[in-house]
Amino acid sequence: MTPMIDFDLILRILIFPGFTFVLLLTLFCDWVERKIDARIQNRIGPMVAGPAGLFQPLADFIKLLTKEDIEPRNAKRIIFNFAPLVAFTIMVFAMCFLPIDGASVLSTTGFSGDLIVILTFSTVASFLLFLSGWASCNPYGTIGSARVLTQFLGYDIPIFMLALTPAFIAGSLSIFVIASDQTIPYILLAPWAFVLFMIAMQAELEKGPFDVPDAESEVVGGLETEYTGGKLAFLHLTRDVQVVFGAALVVELFLAGPYGPVFFGLTAFWYSLWFVLKVLVIVIVAEYITTLFARLRIDQVLRANWRVVLPAAILSLMLTVVLVTWVRPLV
Amino acid sequence: MRRQNQTSTNKIDIVKVVEDKLGDSVQIQLGQLGKAAIVTKNGLHRDVLQAMVDADEKTAVVAITGLDLGANLGILYHIRTSNAFITIRAEVPKDTPKIKTVTDIIPGAVFHELEVSDLFGVIFEGNELQGHFVLSEYWPEGVYPLRKDVKASEIKLNPAPAGEETQPATGKVVKIIIGPQHPALLEPEKFAVTVEGETVTKVEPRIGYVHRGIEKAAESRTYLQDVYLVERICGICNTIHACDFVECVEKILKTEVPPRAKYLRVIALELNRLHSHLLTLGHAGLEIGYETLFQYFWRDREPIMDLIELTSGNRVYSSLMTVGGVRRDLRETDIPKIKTTLVDLRKKLPFYRKVYEGEPSIRARMQNVGVLKREDALKLCVVGPVARGSGVNIDVRKDEPYEAYGEIPFKEIVYTEGDTWARMNVRMDEVEESINIIEYAIDHLPAGPFRVKAPRVVPVGEAVNRVEAPRGELFCYVRSNGTAFPERVKVRTPTYANIPAFLKTAIGENIADVPPNFVSLDPCFSCTDR
Numbered sequence: 130m131t132p133m134i135d136f137d138l139i140l141r142i143l144i145f146p147g148f149t150f151v152l153l154l155t156l157f158c159d160w161v162e163r164k165i166d167a168r169i170q171n172r173i174g175p176m177v178a179g180p181a182g183l184f185q186p187l188a189d190f191i192k193l194l195t196k197e198d199i200e201p202r203n204a205k206r207i208i209f210n211f212a213p214l215v216a217f218t219i220m221v222f223a224m225c226f227l228p229i230d231g232a233s234v235l236s237t238t239g240f241s242g243d244l245i246v247i248l249t250f251s252t253v254a255s256f257l258l259f260l261s262g263w264a265s266c267n268p269y270g271t272i273g274s275a276r277v278l279t280q281f282l283g284y285d286i287p288i289f290m291l292a293l294t295p296a297f298i299a300g301s302l303s304i305f306v307i308a309s310d311q312t313i314p315y316i317l318l319a320p321w322a323f324v325l326f327m328i329a330m331q332a333e334l335e336k337g338p339f340d341v342p343d344a345e346s347e348v349v350g351g352l353e354t355e356y357t358g359g360k361l362a363f364l365h366l367t368r369d370v371q372v373v374f375g376a377a378l379v380v381e382l383f384l385a386g387p388y389g390p391v392f393f394g395l396t397a398f399w400y401s402l403w404f405v406l407k408v409l410v411i412v413i414v415a416e417y418i419t420t421l422f423a424r425l426r427i428d429q430v431l432r433a434n435w436r437v438v439l440p441a442a443i444l445s446l447m448l449t450v451v452l453v454t455w456v457r458p459l460v
Numbered sequence: 461m462r463r464q465n466q467t468s469t470n471k472i473d474i475v476k477v478v479e480d481k482l483g484d485s486v487q488i489q490l491g492q493l494g495k496a497a498i499v500t501k502n503g504l505h506r507d508v509l510q511a512m513v514d515a516d517e518k519t520a521v522v523a524i525t526g527l528d529l530g531a532n533l534g535i536l537y538h539i540r541t542s543n544a545f546i547t548i549r550a551e552v553p554k555d556t557p558k559i560k561t562v563t564d565i566i567p568g569a570v571f572h573e574l575e576v577s578d579l580f581g582v583i584f585e586g587n588e589l590q591g592h593f594v595l596s597e598y599w600p601e602g603v604y605p606l607r608k609d610v611k612a613s614e615i616k617l618n619p620a621p622a623g624e625e626t627q628p629a630t631g632k633v634v635k636i637i638i639g640p641q642h643p644a645l646l647e648p649e650k651f652a653v654t655v656e657g658e659t660v661t662k663v664e665p666r667i668g669y670v671h672r673g674i675e676k677a678a679e680s681r682t683y684l685q686d687v688y689l690v691e692r693i694c695g696i697c698n699t700i701h702a703c704d705f706v707e708c709v710e711k712i713l714k715t716e717v718p719p720r721a722k723y724l725r726v727i728a729l730e731l732n733r734l735h736s737h738l739l740t741l742g743h744a745g746l747e748i749g750y751e752t753l754f755q756y757f758w759r760d761r762e763p764i765m766d767l768i769e770l771t772s773g774n775r776v777y778s779s780l781m782t783v784g785g786v787r788r789d790l791r792e793t794d795i796p797k798i799k800t801t802l803v804d805l806r807k808k809l810p811f812y813r814k815v816y817e818g819e820p821s822i823r824a825r826m827q828n829v830g831v832l833k834r835e836d837a838l839k840l841c842v843v844g845p846v847a848r849g850s851g852v853n854i855d856v857r858k859d860e861p862y863e864a865y866g867e868i869p870f871k872e873i874v875y876t877e878g879d880t881w882a883r884m885n886v887r888m889d890e891v892e893e894s895i896n897i898i899e900y901a902i903d904h905l906p907a908g909p910f911r912v913k914a915p916r917v918v919p920v921g922e923a924v925n926r927v928e929a930p931r932g933e934l935f936c937y938v939r940s941n942g943t944a945f946p947e948r949v950k951v952r953t954p955t956y957a958n959i960p961a962f963l964k965t966a967i968g969e970n971i972a973d974v975p976p977n978f979v980s981l982d983p984c985f986s987c988t989d990r
Contacts, residue, residue: 170755170756271634425824
């Protein structure tokens with residue numbers, strides 16, 4: 130039997146809703162973030178490259194790619210060189226499991242436990258970022274990446290617990306099932322879990338007020354200190370994909386994923402549109418939180434996790450179990 | 461506890477105290493260099509200082525001036541007490557320039573002594589810190605730039621010293637170098653911070669990266685040129701530097717400035733203070749990762765810069781001061797613009813105060829950070845908002861009113877907490893006071909000339925002067941030899957006096973607290989280095 134070349138599959142992986150789409154969405158979200166940031170702070174924001182500065186993130190990325198690539202003498206070469214790239218790849222791969230136009234990129238990849246898998250991917254990517262800073266053997270990089278490690282190890286636990294809330298309601302660990310099960314979005318069924326998940330996500334993504342790992346006044350560039358050129362470009366891109374991934378995860382778990390009213394024509398078009406719009410709403414809300422607060426100290430960030438977010442996550446999980454098991458049958 | 465105004469009731473006559481105790485062995489010259497100059501010999505300066513400290517807890521070393529007197533080196537200890545300003549004179553022979561330190565009596569004198577030993581080669585016996593502090597590592601041994609026999613053209617710098625060895629991190633101890641180039645510092649200075657985990661255990665300062673030798677340069681320029689040279693000590697609080705210098709020269713000349721000029725100077729100085737405080741309040745936001753706050757404050761600082769341009773013709777360096785008055789009158793037509801701008805700013809203040817006092821993340825980052833207790837503030841001789849944030853009510857505008865400050869009512873802002881939050885809130889409240897002062901000064905502007913002619917050649921003499929810069933007490937000493945060129949100009953800037961406070965409070969705190977703690981001193985390194 131000769132394997133058939135499935136053009137549709139290649140298209141889905143490379144163009145839509147795979148690599149290119151994810152990349153463009155990431156750059157677009159980056160632009161939205163910067164614009165929102167600027168408007169809140171009474172500035173204009175990017176405005177030169179493209180209409181209203183739309184191409185600024187792409188221009189920045191290309192500019193970084195053309196810059197000299199410097200490798201510190203002390204750095205652990207293999208990890209230093211490959212960690213940013215691998216982290217980026219893993220994040221894009223994780224994106225492939227999310228139903229974007231009604232189905233995930235590889236419609237055959239979805240299986241009943243993929244929620245756990247993509248959460249693990251995101252943890253691995255964070256760990257790779259930590260490794261990249263650690264391997265640069267620079268005091269600022271070391272402290273910055275140590276902070277990354279402490280922070281995401283702490284916040285991963287509540288993220289996992291809170292992600293289980295929608296899973297319990299839907300009765301499945303498959304993202305596809307969770308997203309398509311939401312005739313009423315879970316944000317209405319379990320608003321407490323949504324709020325907590327947003328806070329924990331903010332910390333997991335190292336956005337303000339939890340952006341201690343790249344507090345420039347304390348640790349200069351954090352784990353990026355020694356990075357230049359293309360590798361720095363990929364580090365930035367990984368961060369941006371993480372932000373989009375976080376927002377997309379919130380959309381899938383609490384906002385009914387890509388599903389929404391279909392008016393005419395292709396369902397895939399409408400689903401993709403709803404997905405992008407919902408992701409943008411979450412990105413804007415997250416950016417709004419970022420600009421409104423001063424950065425916390427690392428010990429305050431951790432205390433917030435162990436004393437507030439984690440107990441609240443456990444409570445939320447217990448509440449969900451109780452509601453799903455005993456209350457729902459009565460309704 | 462906030463805005464607690466302590467009225468100092470102690471009326472100690474510090475000169476009488478010294479006279480009673482050591483009247484036979486020292487010579488007291490009343491009315492010279494402040495309230496009195498006390499001439500000491502053979503290490504008696506320590507006893508005089510000790511007597512003052514015993515009598516008055518607010519005794520502080522403002523500055524130590526070195527002088528080249530030919531065969532001898534003069535050392536002037538400028539002392540501030542709660543109600544007087546006194547200078548202790550001492551002399552050491554040039555061949556064996558050794559004198560006993562006063563750091564055990566007043567720890568805050570340590571950097572002042574270091575500067576004199578760097579620039580004059582005086583050895584302070586007992587001062588633990590040694591080595592270059594102001595000059596660079598390239599500086600040749602045995603050349604002391606402010607001595608008169610040194611010619612700038614003959615100084616040959618040493619080859620570059622070996623770079624500092626980067627030590628591998630041993631265990632949990634990491635040495636983090638903050639500076640000379642670092643995002644937290646806008647100007648180049650170095651602070652080597654030893655960190656254990658995330659806790660600071662040691663801070664080693666090294667300043668002098670932008671030392672321009674302004675004190676030396678001033679000796680080869682005329683008094684009029686020096687006004688503009690001295691103004692360039694600092695880019696932010698420039699007006700006050702020029703004002704300090706011209707007041708000093710006017711004291712030697714015995715020139716009386718016309719009342720209108722005094723008011724115009726007050727307006728210029730307060731505009732300067734306004735924009736400096738707004739700058740710091742915003743910059744503090746940047747240091748704690750609160751970019752929005754930074755952008756807002758700097759947006760509202762811009763109209764003040766416009767006012768400075770409107771009144772002086774220049775946006776940054778106002779160049780308004782001159783010996784005998786000011787260079788430009790205030791146009792009647794500009795007054796409405798100034799008033800509306802200030803009213804606009806005042807309308808925004810309640811919001812900012814609410815943010816600074818109440819915003820939870822600001823409180824989390826600033827309260828109980830860098831706590832400087834009142835005793836330490838007194839011992840370390842800190843000045844300005846740093847002292848006032850620690851409950852020490854010193855403000856030259858109140859204590860020894862200059863220009864028109866004696867006639868203008870305003871509040872002295874004092875907070876007692878002593879932490880970063882208190883220091884920033886002192887500035888927040890002072891912004892409002894500054895607006896009040898400017899409005900009062902415009903409403904009560906006297907008529908008459910705005911300058912008098914002053915001679916270009918200054919008679920032999922010397923004078924000290926103090927003013928309140930945005931960052932605290934600014935000190936100036938001018939010595940004239942009867943020509944058009946000054947013999948010695950000494951400036952002690954507020955940040956130089958405040959750095960010991962940072963070194964003290966940073967220890968034992970989180971590394972993340974270093975930037976907000978540091979910025980709460982409102983550090984200005986081009987001032988510090990001169």
